[in-house]
Amino acid sequence: MPTGTRLVQVAAGKLFSLALAADGTAYAWGDNASGQLGNSTTASSQVPVAVSLPTGGRFVQVAAGQLHALALAADGSLYAWGGNASGQLGNGTTAPSTAPVPVSQGAARPAPASCRWPLAPRIRWPWPPMVASTPGATTPAASWATPPTPAAVRRWP
Structure with a gap:
């Protein structure tokens, strides 16, 4: 991530981490075998890489699951990426995604972040x-x- 980036939120999954910058860009680093870094690859990274933003998108909140991640966009849309063996991406499939995909349920309202543990x-x-x-x-x-x-x-x- 660029030097001087102001972070407003962090989250940790299994072997990967997420950070949300004040400008709405999400960054991820660590293991990426299931695409959980959201940068359109499955290459792991020891340094933060930008999550692929939807066109014109800006994230306002991020959350991490075991092998997947979620982000709430400023317009209320919910996106997910990474592992999807149990349908946790919410897009009607069980195929993993290396880039954010819209969650099928439609717009969501921001809520306080929570931690699995x-x-x-x-x-x-x-x-x-x-x-x-x-x-x-x-x-x-x-x-x-x-x-x-x-x-x-x-x-x-």
Whole structure:
């Protein structure tokens, strides 16, 4: 991506990543075996490459699945590309696409991005850390506790 590009959103799939620039251009990098970089090839890239934009298109939001990606255009159209074994591109086929294709359901409304694997605030961390009271023993120094959650992290139900 050009130096000085201002990014407004990022997303991560399985072995590939996406970034959305303020000008509406989407960039992708990483594995591309299923066309998930959206640049009309299946060549993987270790540096960001521009996703093929529909003519006159401008993306306002991106999301990444395991082997596919989605982008919402400024006009409300939804596009998908990459792996499609289960029809996840929404274009009525199960053929993969190396470039964005319109999702058949028509226009969509922007909604907050979500993550397939949300942050897990309920994971229990050993805090304070485990200590050995005698050589060879493994007794906890205290009971398990949940570490404090930063204010910027939203707790998921």
